[in-house]
Amino acid sequence: MDFLQQAINGLSLGFVYAIIAIGYTMVYGIIGLINFAHGDVFMVGAYFGFFASTNLHLGFIPSLLIAMGGAALCGVIVEKIAYKPLRNSPKLSILITAIAMSVLLENLVRLKMTTDPQTYPETLLPQKIIHFAGLSIDNRQIIIILISILLVIILQFIVFKTKTGKAMRAASFDKDAAALMGINVNSIISITFAIGSALAGAGGVLFGILYSSIDPYMGIMPGLKAFVAAVLGGIGIIPGALLGGLIMGLVETFSKVYISSSYSDAIAFSILIIILIVKPSGLLGKKTREKV
Amino acid sequence: MKKEFRNTLILLGISIILFVILTILMDSGILNIYYSRIVILICINVILAVSLNLIIGVTGQLTLGHAGFMSIGAYAAAMATMEMNLPFPIALLFGGIVAAVIGFLIGMPTLRLKGDYLAITTLGFGEIIRVVITNIDQLGGGRGLAGIPPKTNFSWVFFIMVFTILIIYNIARSSQGRAMMSVREDEIAAEAMGINTTKYKIMAFVTGSFFAGIAGGLFAHYLMYIKPEQFGFLKSVDLVTYVVMGGMGSLTGSILSTGILTILPEGLRFLNDYRMIIYPLALIIIMRFRPQGLMGTKELSMKVFDKFSKGSDK
Numbered sequence: 001m002d003f004l005q006q007a008i009n010g011l012s013l014g015f016v017y018a019i020i021a022i023g024y025t026m027v028y029g030i031i032g033l034i035n036f037a038h039g040d041v042f043m044v045g046a047y048f049g050f051f052a053s054t055n056l057h058l059g060f061i062p063s064l065l066i067a068m069g070g071a072a073l074c075g076v077i078v079e080k081i082a083y084k085p086l087r088n089s090p091k092l093s094i095l096i097t098a099i100a101m102s103v104l105l106e107n108l109v110r111l112k113m114t115t116d117p118q119t120y121p122e123t124l125l126p127q128k129i130i131h132f133a134g135l136s137i138d139n140r141q142i143i144i145i146l147i148s149i150l151l152v153i154i155l156q157f158i159v160f161k162t163k164t165g166k167a168m169r170a171a172s173f174d175k176d177a178a179a180l181m182g183i184n185v186n187s188i189i190s191i192t193f194a195i196g197s198a199l200a201g202a203g204g205v206l207f208g209i210l211y212s213s214i215d216p217y218m219g220i221m222p223g224l225k226a227f228v229a230a231v232l233g234g235i236g237i238i239p240g241a242l243l244g245g246l247i248m249g250l251v252e253t254f255s256k257v258y259i260s261s262s263y264s265d266a267i268a269f270s271i272l273i274i275i276l277i278v279k280p281s282g283l284l285g286k287k288t289r290e291k292v
Numbered sequence: 293m294k295k296e297f298r299n300t301l302i303l304l305g306i307s308i309i310l311f312v313i314l315t316i317l318m319d320s321g322i323l324n325i326y327y328s329r330i331v332i333l334i335c336i337n338v339i340l341a342v343s344l345n346l347i348i349g350v351t352g353q354l355t356l357g358h359a360g361f362m363s364i365g366a367y368a369a370a371m372a373t374m375e376m377n378l379p380f381p382i383a384l385l386f387g388g389i390v391a392a393v394i395g396f397l398i399g400m401p402t403l404r405l406k407g408d409y410l411a412i413t414t415l416g417f418g419e420i421i422r423v424v425i426t427n428i429d430q431l432g433g434g435r436g437l438a439g440i441p442p443k444t445n446f447s448w449v450f451f452i453m454v455f456t457i458l459i460i461y462n463i464a465r466s467s468q469g470r471a472m473m474s475v476r477e478d479e480i481a482a483e484a485m486g487i488n489t490t491k492y493k494i495m496a497f498v499t500g501s502f503f504a505g506i507a508g509g510l511f512a513h514y515l516m517y518i519k520p521e522q523f524g525f526l527k528s529v530d531l532v533t534y535v536v537m538g539g540m541g542s543l544t545g546s547i548l549s550t551g552i553l554t555i556l557p558e559g560l561r562f563l564n565d566y567r568m569i570i571y572p573l574a575l576i577i578i579m580r581f582r583p584q585g586l587m588g589t590k591e592l593s594m595k596v597f598d599k600f601s602k603g604s605d606k
Contacts, residue, residue, distance in 0.1 A: 034408055081576065089583030092354065092536045097579045099529055100572035107568040224415070224525065231412050266423035269416035276413050277401050 014249020039223015
């Protein structure tokens with residue numbers, strides 16, 4: 001029973017990691033770069049949700065939508081400042097501007113709010129314990145899982161059924177060829193950042209509900225773990241990010257319960273390292289031959 | 293005279309003059325304790341940045357776990373002086389060797405990976421090192437290790453820095469250094485030319501880890517108190533920033549950018565809360581206009597010396 005209980009905890013955390021990881025993977029798929037500011041976009045999303053529910057007294061769904069919109073805007077701004085002007089520069093220079101954007105976002109939020117953790121409003125999603133077959137399930141965890149699944153389905157629809165999605169897939173396959181086919185690659189990249197960031201924003205609100213406390217530096221660790229999740233599943237592959245996120249969430253929860261709570265981060269990273277050494281392209285990644 | 297040897301002598305000369313000037317300034321009190329502290333921290337950061345430049349800049353392997361090796365050196369050296377009562381230089385060396393050995397053990401499996409994958413694995417190892425240290429009670433755990441004897445002074449830091457720069461400079465210009473650069477430029481082509489790429493990558497990684505460990509030892513014996521959070525992911529990112537901003541493979545670039553980026557947050561203190569907003573903006577602006585880093589791959593003023601010596605050789 002305890003095992004099932006923990007599995008549900010792990011899954012709800014895993015889905016939050018998964019929707020952050022999808023943002024990393026989408027951006028990587030299209031520009032081949034790790035968005036180091038993604039964890040902070042996630043944090044900004046959590047603050048937008050916090051603002052919407054405490055200052056504007058909105059309910060859960062409107063707050064979530066505002067958080068997604070705010071995070072999407074933030075993501076596009078990051079792209080315009082840190083990525084677009086340096087598109088033809090060495091990769092590492094872009095890494096530095098992305099890191100600078102991450103520091104900037106953290107400190108802007110710190111200045112606007114406070115460094116102290118803020119309690120996420122309980123009223124946003126009232127807790128109700130459901131007793132079912134000997135398990136006591138928190139309704140919030142179920143809602144988090146359902147919302148994440150819904151978001152992934154919407155994303156799959158956008159990527160595979162719409163014209164924008166087709167353009168995104170084309171641009172990630174070959175940017176130059178896509179441009180020749182009349183696709184505006186710049187706007188497609190911005191849209192990709194916006195969608196990925198909106199997912200991170202939703203993740204921020206869900207994370208806030210799950211842990212009931214937010215602070216300006218909350219994005220660093222979940223961001224790192226979601227990034228690990230994206231690499232674990234095979235970076236650039238959306239189902240891979242989902243799988244990686246779930247594995248990370250389950251591993252973290254189970255290792256906290258059954259092994260050691262202080263070593264859980266180390267265990268999560270060890271699994272990543274083992275997988276990368278055995279199968280460097282990630283769990284679902286295709287092996288690519290390097291051509292000379 | 294051989295070019296490398298002559299440059300080494302010139303560097304040594306410049307650094308001795310600089311050392312004398314800085315010592316006089318510090319002893320006479322023109323540079324007060326606060327400024328001396330910044331100078332010493334710059335020197336320690338330069339050791340770290342230059343050693344990281346060998347891995348990232350010269351060999352082209354992006355690692356995000358350099359602070360992990362610094363922490364290993366810091367804890368090992370602190371233990372050596374506190375528990376084993378070893379003299380300071382031997383403790384530093386001990387810290388460096390322990391860091392190098394662990395660097396070797398980590399480098400062996402991970403350096404087969406490339407680019408972003410290598411970055412994330414080294415990041416993972418950096419975090420694992422931090423978590424493991426946090427959980428070892430003999431090392432103070434999360435509370436940190438206090439009561440480390442204050443052995444580091446300006447002379448130690450300065451001369452170890454000069455020594456590190458000289459060693460890395462000469463490695464980068466040796467045949468091994470050229471092999472490392474060929475790995476950076478094109479790994480497949482290098483392999484086709486018969487270069488054992490794994491060997492040179494590990495060589496760079498272990499050398500870098502060794503000097504990071506020594507810098508850690510200096511750091512521990514200067515602050516007298518260390519805790520695992522000081523060597524987290526963000527410290528590694530800071531170090532990578534020094535190298536990239538200075539220019540890949542340019543040692544003078546690393547020194548210059550380390551100086552600027554260590555002074556900048558201190559110099560902006562009068563802005564209080566706005567300080568950490570101006571700092572990232574400055575980084576973005578610099579990278580926007582100098583994406584190849586301040587110095588690119590070039591070294592400062594070496595050309596001037598070349599012209600100068602060509603004139604005198606005649």
